[in-house]
Amino acid sequence: MADEMKLMKNEIAVIRNLLREQIKRLTRLEMENDALKITVTKMENDNLLTKERRLLLSDAGSPSTTPLPVEPVAFYAYMSKSEPTPSNHHALVFDVLKTNLGNGYNKFSGTFVAPFAGTYVFTWTINTNPHGAHFINLMVNNAIVGGTLADTQDTADFDSDSNTAVVVLSQGDSVILRTTYNSDRADIYADSHAFTSFAGWRL
Incomplete structure (x- = not known):
């Protein structure tokens, strides 16, 4: 009986030693695993920084090829009827509005207000009746940027004159067509066949 007890104690001692060794090994493995996690995290952070640097260098070295969205702006209007002998510095009103992308043109005042900054093209056609003449100016705010002369003073024919101007506008700039000089019997003519x-x- 005493021998059996001694044998059991020896076996228990061996098992305890093995358990201690396993605990030490497990602790060492956990420490190594933590160290590996730290190393992997550092490598991931380094890779992320490298990618960000490359993107920054790429953006700085070459302009973006993605175009900015452009809101369309365009209008077209004409007079529904003739305007008899308008006075000097009279703003012309084109009351039949067929196109108004961007809502810049006001058919009641005849004024176009630029909804966005940019380069704009303006074109106009003015008809006059026989024995009449009109100087017409394109005005940006208070500055003259274009003009036409429709002159039939010495003939019995109607006259039609057109012009085009390309101007750079800031947002909120106003554009009108107005008279500068008129002679006797100078009507601005409009009907269903001769559109003024x-x-x-905007380009």
Whole structure:
């Protein structure tokens, strides 16, 4: 009986030693695993920084090829009827509005207000009746940027004159067509076959 007890104690001692060794090994493995996690995290952070640097260098070295969205702006309007002998510095009103992308043109005042900054093209056609003449100016705010002369003073024919201007506008700039000089019996003529018209668009 005493021998059996001694044998059991020896076996228990061996098992305890093995358990201690396993605990030590497990602790060492956990420490190594933590160290590996730290190393992997550092490598991932280094890779992320490298990618960000490459993107920054790429953006700085070459311009973006993605175009900015452009809101379309365009209008076209014409007079529904003739305007008899308008006075000097009279703003022309083109009351039949067929196109108004961007809502820049006001058919009641005849004024176009630029909804966005940019380069704009304006074109207009002015008809006059026989024995009449009109100087017409394109005005940006208070500055003259274009003009036409429709002159039939010495003939019995109607006259039709057109012009085009390309101007750079800031947002909120106003554009009108107005008279500068008129002679006796100088009507601005409009009917269903001869359109006195005004149009513009942003490039």
